[in-house]
Amino acid sequence: MSRLLLVEDDVVLAETLSRALRGLGHEVDVATSGEHALEVLADRRPVVDLVLLDVMLPGIDGFEVCRRIRAHDTIPVVLLTARGDAFDIVVGLEGGADDYVVKPVEPRVLDARVKTILRRVRGPAEQAPASKTHLIGDLEFDTDALRVTKGGAEVYLTSTELRLLLEFADHRGQVLSRQTLLKRVWDYGYAGDSRLVDAAVSRLRAKIEADPGNPLLLSTVRGFGYRLAKP
Incomplete structure (x- = not known):
């Protein structure tokens, strides 16, 4: 079983997605802002396997959160973005993200992507x-x-x-x-x-x-x- 940190400021979407991921066998912690995500990671990093990170966040956006994580951590990061703009995707990947998924997200598709990444990490x-x-x-x-x-x-x-x-x-x-x-x-x-x-x-x-x-x-x-x- 893997433990995920879902960073999503849309409370309804966060609840829907976290419930679906739990139903697919994951443990899920939820953070509603970039600052909150960094606090959760600082507190629970040893047990978190992967970060699902929304790009559009209040305060510190997802790109900056990813850069701060990468400054000291190699944990896998998957960007969740409602925008398929090539520039945004490249900025996120060059900032250290391992992958990205364009919203709206189908939970089973996201589950498959997460499992693929964790298989790489553990392999x-x-x-x-x-x-x-x-x-x-x-x-x-x-x-x-x-x-x-x-x-x-x-x-x-x-x-x-x-x-x-x-x-x-x-x-x-x-x-x-x-x-x-x-x-x-x-x-x-x-x-x-x-x-x-x-x-x-x-x-x-x-x-x-x-x-x-x-x-x-x-x-x-x-x-x-x-x-x-x-x-």
């Missing part, structure tokens, strides 16, 4: 190959310990970023398409949103590249996808 340790270290420049990735260091300093990655780097590390020098990455990292088929990949790659570059604007380790192959450099 890397089981899927990692036995004790294997990748060294690329000053970047070292131990797939046994799931530990990444750059120049000797530890690099903290979210579960999505970790799985993404693991996929690239297992296929160094090969070009991986966005659709391939959606299938292997996000467990999504052809209908997945390639912006998830682009945003995650951008966040990963910010953590592993000396100059993310001119990447040397994780390069873009225009029209095809991305490639991690060989040692």
Whole structure:
């Protein structure tokens, strides 16, 4: 059973959605503002598995809440937005969200998305190959310990970023398409949103590249996808 934090200021929607998610087997805490959400996380973080975060909140909006969470936590965050605007989606993903769902939300669809994300979060340790270290420049990735260091300093990655780097590390020098990455990292088929990949790659570059604007380790192959450099 998973425990979710639903952040939604519409009291009726929050009650309807939380009741439906509980009926599907989840425990659900509800916060009605960004400030409230941060307080709940500070108090209950060890038992919360995933955050469902509405974008349009009074006071601190969902984008800012996500950024504050990401400043110190790798917990999965799914944005709930009534707007399908591409700019809003990209801002949310680049701010550290793992995924997004456009409202109105069908509870069973949301349940499936949550389970997929939690399966990814809980899966890397089981899927990692036995004790294997990748060294690329000053970047070292131990797939046994799931530990990444750059120049000797530890690099903290979210579960999505970790799985993404693991996929690239297992296929160094090969070009991986966005659709391939959606299938292997996000467990999504052809209908997945390639912006998830682009945003995650951008966040990963910010953590592993000396100059993310001119990447040397994780390069873009225009029209095809991305490639991690060989040692």
